[in-house]
Amino acid sequence: MGGAMAASAMDLWNHWSIRILVLFSLTCQVALFLLASTRRREGRWFFRVPLWLWYQLADSTATYALGHLALSGTPREYQLVAFWSPFLLLHLGGPDNISAYSLEDSKLWLRHLLSLIVQVLGAAYVIYKHLMGSGNFLLLATVLMFFVGVVKYGERTWALKCSNLDSIRGSVKKEPRGKCLFYLEKQPPQWGFKGKADEEEFLMRHAHSLFHICKCALVESPVSMEPDSPEIKVLEYLTYEQKYAIMEMELSLMYDILYTKAAVIHTLVGYCIRFITIVATAAVFLLFQFSGGDGYSRVDVVITYILLGGAFLLELRSLLAAVLSSWTLAFLCGTRWRWLQHAVLCSGRWNRLRHVAASLHRFIGIVRLGSYSRSARRWSGTMGQYNMLHLCTRPSKQKRSNSASGSLSAWDSPLLGRLSKMLGREEWWDRKHHSRTIKISEDLKKKLLRYIERLPGEGKMSTQGVFRKKWGKEPLESCNLKDRLKNYLGIEFQEGIIIWHMATEVFLAQHAQVKAKLTEDEALIVEAVRALSNYMMFLLVERPYMLPGLSQSRLYRRTCENLMEIWCREAPSSNPSASDVLKNLFRLRDDPNSGSSLREIEKLAAVLYEKRDELKSTPEVPRLVYATDVATILLKNDEDVKRVTDSLLVLLFMWRDFLVYAANRCSRESHAKKLSSGGELTTILWLFGEHSQQSDLFSRARAEATKDGSQQA
Structure with missing residues (x-):
């Protein structure tokens, strides 16, 4: 009796395991996307523990599912199931708002690169084993989705590499700083801001213009501050509360670099990837429609549509978040394509889009409860x-x-x-x-x-x-x-x-x-x-x-x-x-x-x-x-x-x-580590000390330049 029940349970698992694993892998991605933002503040244990579990389960589930597919049954029986393997690569790429759980993850980016190679080869083997010789539309959809999955998984691995402190140290020496001053108000409006949202946006833009100080300080690299560089001068016109807010926002940007994909998203390649992947995902959906569902299990077809819908919605959200992020301003200010700057910034189109996004974010914040109604870029205080x-x-x-x-x-x-x-x-x-x-x-x-x-x-x-x-x-x-x-x-x-x-x-x-x-x-x-x-x-x-x-x-x-x-x-x-x-x-x-x-x-x-x-x-x-x-x-x-x-x-x-x-x-590494769990008061004070140091150097350089000018006159 017991042996028969065990055999029946084993048969049930063998029949449904891959379906359960694929749906669970998608669930992990949605859970990570929803919970990742709680790390910006000192989150409670009932947020931290589930987030850690979902992060650990996400990769292991997708990896196990790919291995299970590689060892599964006959090609005819598993043609549609094999079509799911590229989605597992996409899931291994993870959501944009969390690439690393801790600072140690970025140090192990070579291990992730090796895992990328192995998983891509495994998915390619599954496609070759089960889909070669099948209908043209299904094979074309699989290849296109395979391309999307490889790109997204590779992007995550590259993001881990870029968030390594050694990589940041190397990048600050050669990356040009975006000149945003033409698009920024030099000081707060004389009669005050129209509302809290306008003040937040003003401070956020100046936080981006000063962010190079934070990056250089974190990796203990000298700040190349030009004597006539007026970015730091804005601090002279701000209240202490506003200065404190800018420090919070800069640390939030640093969190983006260390623990999300921001370092690779807000580049020309990153924006192109998001446009291409969403178009490719929509094309895969149409190709699957044309391939027909005859001969496939109705349950498998439903699961396939769930995977396609989940992938499309996550990619759409990724695209909108990237384009409407405050990081886009920094990208546009630093781009060499002057026509793009003029078309997007000077025309005011991006500002209007950003205003709509900020209004929507405020509305979402109003319906939330407790401390999470506070600006996402601000610390818990x-x-x-x-x-x-x-x-x-x-x-x-x-x-x-x-x-x-x-x-x-x-x-x-x-x-x-x-x-x-x-x-x-x-x-x-x-x-x-x-x-x-x-x-x-x-x-x-x-x-x-x-x-x-x-x-x-x-x-x-x-x-x-x-x-x-x-x-x-x-x-x-x-x-x-x-x-x-x-x-x-x-x-x-x-x-x-x-x-x-x-x-x-x-x-x-x-x-x-x-x-x-x-x-x-x-x-x-x-x-x-x-x-x-x-x-x-x-x-x-x-x-x-x-x-x-x-x-x-x-x-x-x-x-x-x-x-x-x-x-x-x-x-x-x-x-x-x-x-x-x-x-x-x-x-x-x-x-x-x-x-x-x-x-x-x-x-x-x-x-x-x-x-x-x-x-x-x-x-x-x-x-x-x-x-x-x-x-x-x-x-x-x-x-x-x-x-x-x-x-x-x-x-x-x-x-x-x-x-x-x-x-x-x-230690600067300790400051960086604490950002993954809400930050600390000492980190804000350290960063303000770095800005005060640069402000003092700027004031001295300006005084020297004025003195030299008067002597020459």
């Missing part, structure tokens, strides 16, 4: 938050005697946390569960950009755009605290983050006790200081590859253990209510900035300050000693009537310097 003291005060980290008893506190930890601990993934759970994201305030953006903007002019960056001084040294000198705090910056950058993160919480807890009520300005500074401190700790714990220097994960874990021991020993025991326990059991996120969390953080910080003398006699906890020493010095600084700067501002300047230093010294 959030930053992560993680607090080490918050982690160490959680009930799940307390090792009290009553934990083994039947009291409610023994169950005061999430079920998923317990499961993660059983599976050996406790650290991963701690990072995810005890972190959150917050919106970056416009005031904080302005403070950061203003600080970065003045660094090149003050000589604090070298000609290569690299910070001259150690992290934290410059703000300590400006606040006249260098002699007292220079030994507390840490040997390694991440050690400095750990020390100052704890010192910040200890100082803020004591500062809150001294000042019963903060002014509005002080409250904003406290909010900014805590946000930057938690963000730097978030990078250290969750994304250490975005920080310079050696990793200090062992030091971080050891410091957490010390804090937990102190908290368990000194903090008062509590027995939570049944409702609190129930709520904690199913909690997915534990916000470090919530009111209850901040109260617990302040309690632990107060314990550290009270025990500061006792800690000095314990050699196993030197970082805790350093942190309490920093907080004590800052508190004494506020008591000094001759102080240069209030300690709250000292902390703000310090964390600002830590953040900008991390952005400046982070």
